[in-house]
Structures are given as structure tokens and as C-alpha cells.
Amino acid sequence: MADLNISIKDTILQLLEAKHYSSVKDIFATMNPSDIAAIFDEFSEKILPVVFRLLPKELAADAFAEMQPETQENLIRGFSDTELKQVVNELYVDDAVELVEEMPANVVRRILSQTDAEMRRDINLILKYPEDSAGSLMTTEYVSLRPEMTVGEAINHIRTTGVDKETIYTCYVTKNRKLIGLVSVKDLLLAKDNNTKVSEIMEENVISVSTHMDQEEVAKKMSKYNFMAIPVVDSENRMVGIITFDDVLDVMVEETTEDLAILSGQTPNDKPYLKSSPFELFIHRIPWLLILMVSSTFTGMIINHFEAALAANVILTAFIPMLMGTGGNSGSQASVTVIRALSLGEVEFKDLPRIIFKELLTAILCAVALGLACYLKMIVIDKLILNNPELTHEIAATVSIALAATIIIAKILGASLPVFAQKLKLDPAVIASPFLTTCVDAVCLLVYFAVASALLF
Amino acid sequence: MADLNISIKDTILQLLEAKHYSSVKDIFATMNPSDIAAIFDEFSEKILPVVFRLLPKELAADAFAEMQPETQENLIRGFSDTELKQVVNELYVDDAVELVEEMPANVVRRILSQTDAEMRRDINLILKYPEDSAGSLMTTEYVSLRPEMTVGEAINHIRTTGVDKETIYTCYVTKNRKLIGLVSVKDLLLAKDNNTKVSEIMEENVISVSTHMDQEEVAKKMSKYNFMAIPVVDSENRMVGIITFDDVLDVMVEETTEDLAILSGQTPNDKPYLKSSPFELFIHRIPWLLILMVSSTFTGMIINHFEAALAANVILTAFIPMLMGTGGNSGSQASVTVIRALSLGEVEFKDLPRIIFKELLTAILCAVALGLACYLKMIVIDKLILNNPELTHEIAATVSIALAATIIIAKILGASLPVFAQKLKLDPAVIASPFLTTCVDAVCLLVYFAVASALLF
Numbered sequence: 001m002a003d004l005n006i007s008i009k010d011t012i013l014q015l016l017e018a019k020h021y022s023s024v025k026d027i028f029a030t031m032n033p034s035d036i037a038a039i040f041d042e043f044s045e046k047i048l049p050v051v052f053r054l055l056p057k058e059l060a061a062d063a064f065a066e067m068q069p070e071t072q073e074n075l076i077r078g079f080s081d082t083e084l085k086q087v088v089n090e091l092y093v094d095d096a097v098e099l100v101e102e103m104p105a106n107v108v109r110r111i112l113s114q115t116d117a118e119m120r121r122d123i124n125l126i127l128k129y130p131e132d133s134a135g136s137l138m139t140t141e142y143v144s145l146r147p148e149m150t151v152g153e154a155i156n157h158i159r160t161t162g163v164d165k166e167t168i169y170t171c172y173v174t175k176n177r178k179l180i181g182l183v184s185v186k187d188l189l190l191a192k193d194n195n196t197k198v199s200e201i202m203e204e205n206v207i208s209v210s211t212h213m214d215q216e217e218v219a220k221k222m223s224k225y226n227f228m229a230i231p232v233v234d235s236e237n238r239m240v241g242i243i244t245f246d247d248v249l250d251v252m253v254e255e256t257t258e259d260l261a262i263l264s265g266q267t268p269n270d271k272p273y274l275k276s277s278p279f280e281l282f283i284h285r286i287p288w289l290l291i292l293m294v295s296s297t298f299t300g301m302i303i304n305h306f307e308a309a310l311a312a313n314v315i316l317t318a319f320i321p322m323l324m325g326t327g328g329n330s331g332s333q334a335s336v337t338v339i340r341a342l343s344l345g346e347v348e349f350k351d352l353p354r355i356i357f358k359e360l361l362t363a364i365l366c367a368v369a370l371g372l373a374c375y376l377k378m379i380v381i382d383k384l385i386l387n388n389p390e391l392t393h394e395i396a397a398t399v400s401i402a403l404a405a406t407i408i409i410a411k412i413l414g415a416s417l418p419v420f421a422q423k424l425k426l427d428p429a430v431i432a433s434p435f436l437t438t439c440v441d442a443v444c445l446l447v448y449f450a451v452a453s454a455l456l457f
Numbered sequence: 458m459a460d461l462n463i464s465i466k467d468t469i470l471q472l473l474e475a476k477h478y479s480s481v482k483d484i485f486a487t488m489n490p491s492d493i494a495a496i497f498d499e500f501s502e503k504i505l506p507v508v509f510r511l512l513p514k515e516l517a518a519d520a521f522a523e524m525q526p527e528t529q530e531n532l533i534r535g536f537s538d539t540e541l542k543q544v545v546n547e548l549y550v551d552d553a554v555e556l557v558e559e560m561p562a563n564v565v566r567r568i569l570s571q572t573d574a575e576m577r578r579d580i581n582l583i584l585k586y587p588e589d590s591a592g593s594l595m596t597t598e599y600v601s602l603r604p605e606m607t608v609g610e611a612i613n614h615i616r617t618t619g620v621d622k623e624t625i626y627t628c629y630v631t632k633n634r635k636l637i638g639l640v641s642v643k644d645l646l647l648a649k650d651n652n653t654k655v656s657e658i659m660e661e662n663v664i665s666v667s668t669h670m671d672q673e674e675v676a677k678k679m680s681k682y683n684f685m686a687i688p689v690v691d692s693e694n695r696m697v698g699i700i701t702f703d704d705v706l707d708v709m710v711e712e713t714t715e716d717l718a719i720l721s722g723q724t725p726n727d728k729p730y731l732k733s734s735p736f737e738l739f740i741h742r743i744p745w746l747l748i749l750m751v752s753s754t755f756t757g758m759i760i761n762h763f764e765a766a767l768a769a770n771v772i773l774t775a776f777i778p779m780l781m782g783t784g785g786n787s788g789s790q791a792s793v794t795v796i797r798a799l800s801l802g803e804v805e806f807k808d809l810p811r812i813i814f815k816e817l818l819t820a821i822l823c824a825v826a827l828g829l830a831c832y833l834k835m836i837v838i839d840k841l842i843l844n845n846p847e848l849t850h851e852i853a854a855t856v857s858i859a860l861a862a863t864i865i866i867a868k869i870l871g872a873s874l875p876v877f878a879q880k881l882k883l884d885p886a887v888i889a890s891p892f893l894t895t896c897v898d899a900v901c902l903l904v905y906f907a908v909a910s911a912l913l914f
Contacts, residue, residue: 222706260796263717340718346730362738365739
């Protein structure tokens with residue numbers, strides 16, 4: 001993919017240098033807006049506006065909408081007012097809103113000064129809504145029909161007004177601005193009789209989202225119902241916009257990136273990796289590292305407390321990393337699985353007893369298997385092969401029993417913490433990870449020294 | 458959501474008991490296929506077929522397609538042959554294929570015996586393709602147009618044949634079965650003149666996927682181009698099917714679940730959490746726990762090697778968990794970020810020098826900040842507040858320097874391992890995690906003892 005872009009980019013650069021503008025124009029005409037945008041992102045600031053003028057009219061705005069904010073800003077700075085006006089007013093409202101959100105204030109002022117009154121009103125309407133809400137994601141361009149229209153009138157209405165609408169395939173039926181039904185173009189086209197009223201064939205049981213719903217919930221709802229678009233209504237069921245599936249795909253990619261960041265102990269970063277400066281990466285990574293370093297004071301205190309016992313049995317120290325590592329892994333296996341099940345809506349608070357019972361059985365299986373494997377490993381590898389004289393059967397038993405107990409506790413904690421976090425309206429991933437690690441580490445050491453005291457001292 | 462379902466479910470159960478069948482029918486008629494399916498998943502096997510007969514015809518097949526495989530199997534066992542025939546032949550081909558893939562052999566035989574010849578041929582065609590390939594995801598139901606049709610003829614063609622097609626909004630133009638263009642219903646409806654030829658308004662630069670492309674790649678391509686459907690072609694560019702956006706949404710959810718499982722050290726599990734037995738969870742979780750337990754032999758060996766030094770400075774032991782924990786976290790922050798950037802196509806092998814340079818700078822910032830914080834923490838908390846007499850400035854310096862060095866090494870390793878893994882055509886997540894943990898743990902201890910030897914002994 002990237003290789004392909006680069007070679008086209010080089011060809012275009014050579015053609016531009018040789019002033020073969022019409023060939024460049026022809027090349028662009030064969031391309032898709034997304035691919036054009038990817039190439040523009042690689043051009044230097046100087047030639048951007050020149051090359052942009054070679055884009056076919058119908059592709060220019062679509063390609064512009066797909067470019068990186070940096071490229072968009074450079075282009076706008078190079079545009080004449082007329083050019084800016086053309087591009088901005090060709091954008092879909094939701095793309096225009098995204099542009100306004102990304103640009104610095106002085107660029108935004110220039111953009112809004114070149115925007116048509118209607119578009120400007122719509123942009124401002126959407127900007128009112130909190131970030132990541134359905135309202136901020138929606139577009140105000142949709143086809144709305146009246147219930148008393150006939151199928152024929154409805155199709156004509158779409159044919160005359162549809163060209164500016166982001167999706168024409170689901171049409172919304174409104175009465176006094178309230179959403180009362182929907183009808184798909186498929187239903188209209190497949191209707192037997194052109195004189196049937198829209199109200200007769202419309203689906204009245206419309207699933208909609210409210211302007212303040214979180215974008216992740218919107219994505220979940222749309223993917224559950226397989227909708228191409230979902231209507232957005234205000235608190236009085238008045239229709240204010242639609243959200244289309246392509247925005248939902250973007251939300252899903254964004255949310256996955258965010259979840260992965262959180263699970264690996266970082267604050268989410270919405271910039272692409274290569275565009276993030278080391279300082280930005282540092283800012284996203286340092287908080288959790290600091291928290292965990294400080295919280296490790298507990299594990300240090302526990303070890304200090306048993307210092308005398310450790311000094312007498314230094315070999316016990318050698319197994320601390322393995323115990324804590326296995327405890328941590330066992331816990332995060334359970335917590336990540338439960339966090340995912342929570343976010344997919346597969347489990348909720350009332351399932352807690354079932355979750356704990358399931359994890360307990362799983363943990364016992366893991367504990368028995370790993371405990372036995374650990375005992376065998378210590379006797380065969382550490383004692384017989386590596387020939388460690390200090391390694392007695394008692395030591396091997398201590399480590400294996402502590403391992404088994406740690407696994408069971410870690411899995412129960414790992415599975416239940418996210419459920420409690422969600423009950424308390426906290427993000428399960430954010431809360432569960434650092435707290436879980438700290439708990440499991442401390443519990444693991446306490447169990448280890450307790451077993452050692454019982455068996456060895 | 459679930460609460461809502463349950464109350465409706467209870468109402469329905471009460472109405473069924475009171476034999477108010479027509480009310481139940483009325484309730485179903487107001488519901489969406491997904492919600493109906495969710496309720497059916499909670500019914501007992503015995504009443505399933507009875508309640509299914511109350512579903513309105515046009516909802517029955519759609520709701521059936523959305524149910525859990527278990528529910529589907531129970532329903533099929535309760536169906537008469539006629540009922541089975543009705544439901545199966547109403548399914549979209551891709552849903553029928555999924556059904557056939559999920560059911561046990563004897564149920565599959567019964568399903569295929571009740572399937573129309575054409576549907577059976579299509580099912581078998583799709584079953585030929587490897588799991589997770591574009592071919593296995595596609596449906597063979599799409600609207601195909603001939604280039605010489607006029608707009609009017611095309612619209613008529615859709616109106617007469619469209620009712621069985623999964624999506625009618627993108628129509629594919631074929632000549633001798635080869636894909637030569639596409640035209641959207643929007644283009645057809647908005648065409649100025651009904652006599653325009655399809656070949657004049659069709660988009661000739663069609664982006665398609667091959668039958669063998671991996672489903673994750675298909676999802677990436679569709680979300681990049683914001684397509685509602687993408688055509689699937691064979692090696693000779695003959696059109697064989699389409700993949701629609703709703704299947705892509707499902708693929709994205711599935712792939713995210715899979716990635717999260719792998720990153721938390723589990724083999725992917727395609728069953729929902731509550732449907733997985735403890736033994737199944739055990740099987741998905743034990744391999745990585747075992748591998749890491751055995752690989753921790755190295756860390757144990759390193760600690761044993763420095764046993765004498767540790768016995769003399771037992772306080773050094775207290776900081777091993779913190780050092781290994783911070784090293785692990787630093788490494789996984791970098792590796793998860795790079796794994797995500799790789800899977801989004803933001804970086805590739807040629808970017809390795811930039812990645813390493815960026816991570817080096819980030820790591821130095823983190824190392825300086827955490828090293829200083831660690832030193833301060835040890836002096837203020839461990840020495841002054843907790844009043845630990847063994848804690849000298851030399852010990853604090855040893856730990857802080859080892860911490861800083863570990864962070865730098867962990868971040869470089871974490872960022873580069875996934876890139877190498879992908880270059881070797883291995884899954885970056887699978888390879889990077891266990892290997893990274895083992896490397897970082899060992900490196901961390903070696904660095905710690907090296908710094909201690911230099912400063913303390």
C-alpha cells in the first residue's frame with residue numbers, strides 16, 4: 001500500500017516538474033479520495049495548493065476531508081478565499097465540524113468567514129455538543145419525508161434534494177419536526193404502487209440515539225442493529241441529525257486504540273504514533289509508571305519485613321520474580337477477559353456470582369496444572385540438571401503451593417475488580433489495571449512468606 | 458438494555474402461560490430482530506419452537522439469523538421440515554453459511570436437505586473458502602447490471618429483483634462475469650436523464666478484494682474507503698460476491714477481542730465469556746502461563762548467581778519487584794503502541810530507525826523522571842518516614858540508576874520486537890509479549906547486579 005503510494009507520488013512529482021499538468025490531472029481522476037489524501041499528506045507545504053488545483057472538482061472536497069489536519073492547515077493557508085469557500089461548502093457538515101475542531105483559532109475564523117450561512121449554523125449547532133457525544137458526531141444532512149407523501153413523491157423528493165445529503169438510503173419521516181418513522185430507499189423502490197403513502201410503509205418503531213449519548217454506545221447500538229445510519233433526536237424526540245456507519249467505523253478504531261493504550265498503562269493519545277513527539281509519548285506514559293513505582297513501596301515493605309527469613313533462605317528470593325510474574329499474568333488474563341465481556345455487554349453486575357464461580361473453577365485447574373508443573377520443573381531442571389544443592393523438596397513444595405494459591409487469588413481479584421469498577425461508574429480498564437497489579441503483587445508475597453513460615457521455618 | 462429485555466421476557470412468559478398468544482404476536486411486531494433474538498436466547502428449549510411460531514413472517518428469518526448458535530440448534534431440532542425450509546430459504550446466503558458452519562453434522566444434513574438448489578450451490582461455494590477469508594465472509598446476493606442498460610432500465614431491474622439482495626445500494630456492472638464498474642442507487646436516482654447508459658455514469662475505477670484476502674485486511678480496506686459494500690473477485694477479476702459493512706463491523710469486534718486476548722497472554726476464544734466453560738477458559742490460558750513459568754528459570758538462575766551478594770545486602774531484594782514491574786510496564790507501553798500502529802498500517806519495517814530514535818528519546822525522558830522520583834521516594838519514604846536504617850544513599854543510587862537503565866532497554870526492546878516479528882510474518886502480539894517479558898526480566902536483573910557491583914561491593 002505505502003509502497004504503491006510512494007511510486008505514484010514520485011511519478012506525480014516528476015510530471016509536475018516537467019509541467020505535464022494534464023497528465024497529473026488524468027492520474028488523479030483514476031484515484032480514490034482516500035488514496036489522493038494519503039499522497040497529499042506526503043507533499044511539501046509549498047507545492048500543496050498547486051497540486052490541489054489539479055484535482056477534479058468532484059474529488060477535491062472528498063479528498064480534502066480525508067487528509068491529515070496538518071495537510072489541511074497548510075492547504076488552507078495556501079488557498080485564496082474563493083478556493084477556501086469552494087472546498088468548505090462542498091464538505092459534508094460532519095467533516096466541516098471535524099475540520100473546525102482541529103484547526104487553530106485564526107484558521108477557524110477564516111474558514112467560518114467563507115462558509116455559507118446555513119452550513120455555519122449547522123456547524124455551530126454540532127459544536128455545542130460535548131466531545132465524543134452523538135451530537136458532536138452527527139451530520140445535519142439527511143433526507144426527511146412527510147408521512148402524507150406518496151412513494152412516487154418521495155422518490156422525486158430524493159431525486160431533487162438528495163445530492164447534498166450524506167446518505168439518501170434511509171429517509172426519516174417527521175411531523176412537526178418529531179421523528180415518527182423511517183423508510184429505506186429499498187422499501188420505496190420495491191413498493192408495488194407509486195401511490196402508496198409513506199405513512200403506510202414506514203417503520204414506526206424507530207431506534208434512535210439522543211444527542212448526549214456517548215459515541216461508544218452509539219457504535220455498539222449501530223453494530224448491534226446493523227444500521228447504515230441512526231437518527232439523533234433531542235430530549236423531545238425532535239430529529240436533529242444522523243450518524244452514518246463510516247463515522248462509527250472510525251469510532252470503533254479510535255476506541256480500540258484507546259482501550260489498548262489504557263490496558264498497557266498509558267493515557268489515550270489520539271495522534272498517530274509517528275506524529276507524536278517523544279515528549280508527548282512521555283506525558284502519556286509517565287503517570288502510570290510513577291503510580292506503580294510508588295505503590296511498589298508496599299511490596300518492598302513486605303520483603304523488608306521478612307528480611308531475616310530471606311537472609312537465612314536466600315534461594316527463596318530466586319522465585320519471587322516467577323511468582324509475581326505468574327500472579328500478574330493470571331490476574332490480567334481474567335481482568336482483560338472480563339473487561340472485554342463488560343464492554344461488549346455480555347456480562348453485568350448481576351452476573352458477578354457466576355463470574356466468580358467460573359473463575360474459581362478455571363483458577364483451580366490452572367493452579368493444579370501450574371503447581372504440579374512448577375514442582376516438576378524445580379526438581380528436574382533446578383535440582384537435577386542445574387544441580388542446585390540448596391533446592392530441597394520442601395523449597396519446591398513451598399514455591400508450588402504459593403504459586404497455586406496466588407493464581408487462585410489473582411484470578412478472582414482480576415475478574416471481580418472490573419465488575420465493581422463498572423458498578424461504581426469508573427472505567428474498568430483504568431481502575432482495574434494499576435490497582436490489580438498492586439494488590440496481586442502484595443498478596444503474592446504475603447502468601448509466599450506465609451507458606452514458607454509454615455513449611456520451612 | 459438487558460434489564461429491559463428481561464422485563465419484556467417476563468411479560469411474554471406470563472402472556473404465554475395465560476395463552477394470550479395474539480398479544481405476544483403484537484409485542485413481537487413492535488420489536489427489532491436483534492432484540493427478539495436476545496430474548497429467544499433466554500427462553501428454555503421446550504418453549505422455543507412454540508414462541509417462534511408467533512413471530513411475524515418477515516421478522517422470523519432475520520431474528521433467527523441473530524440468535525446464538527445454541528438457540529438456533531434447539532430451534533432447528535424443534536422445527537418441522539416445512540418450518541425449517543421456510544426459515545433457511547429466507548436467510549441471506551452469508552447467514553446460512555454461518556449457520557452451517559456452527560451446527561453439528563447431523564443438523565447440517567437436515568438443513569441442506571431443506572435448502573433450495575440455488576441456495577445450496579451458493580452455500581457450498583462459500584464453504585470452499587478458508588475460514589476468515591473474504592470468500593468465506595461474502596454473500597452471493599448482489600445486484601448486477603449490464604453496461605448497456607439505461608438508468609431507467611437499471612432502476613426497474615432493481616425494483617423487480619432487489620427484494621432478495623442483501624444490499625441494493627451499490628450495483629455492480631459486469632461484462633462476461635468480469636467486474637467492470639459500479640454504480641450506486643444514489644447515482645441512478647440522481648441521474649438527470651433516465652435514458653443515460655449505465656456505462657456512462659458508472660465508476661470504472663472499482664476497488665475490490667480477492668476471495669483469499671484475510672478478513673482483517675478486508676475490514677481495514679472498507680473502513681479506509683468508507684464503503685457500504687465491497688465486491689469480491691476471483692483471480693481472473695470475475696465477480697463472485699460482496700461483503701457488506703455489517704459483516705465488517707462484526708469482524709472488527711471479533712478482531713479486537715482476539716487482540717486483547719493475545720495481549721493478555723491467552724489464545725483467542727470465539728465463544729462469549731459466559732458460554733465458555735472453566736475447562737475451555739483453562740485451555741486458553743494455561744499455555745502462556747506455562748511458557749512464562751519455565752522461562753523464568755533464567756531470572757531464577759541470575760538471582761542464584763548473585764546469591765552471595767544478595768545475602769550480604771538483603772535490602773537489595775526488596776527492590777527487585779519494583780524494578781522488574783517498571784521494566785515490564787515500560788516495555789509493554791512501547792510494544793502495545795507499536796503493535797497498534799503496525800496493525801493500523803501507520804508504521805512498517807522501513808520506519809524502524811525512526812521508531813527506535815523516538816523511543817530512545819521518550820525512554821530517556823521517562824528514565825530521568827522515574828530515576829529521580831525513585832531516588833527521592835527512597836530517601837523520603839523508605840529512609841526518613843519508614844526509617845529503614847539499611848537504606849543508604851548508595852543503595853538509593855544503585856536502584857535509581859538500574860531503574861533508569863532498565864526503562865531505556867525495555868522501551869527499545871518493546872518497540873523493536875513487534876516490528877521484527879511482523880517482518881518475519883509472525884503475529885507481533887503473539888511473539889512480542891512472552892519473549893519481551895522474558896528478555897526484560899533478565900536484562901533488568903543483570904543491570905541491577907552490574908550497577909550494584911560497581912557501586913556497592
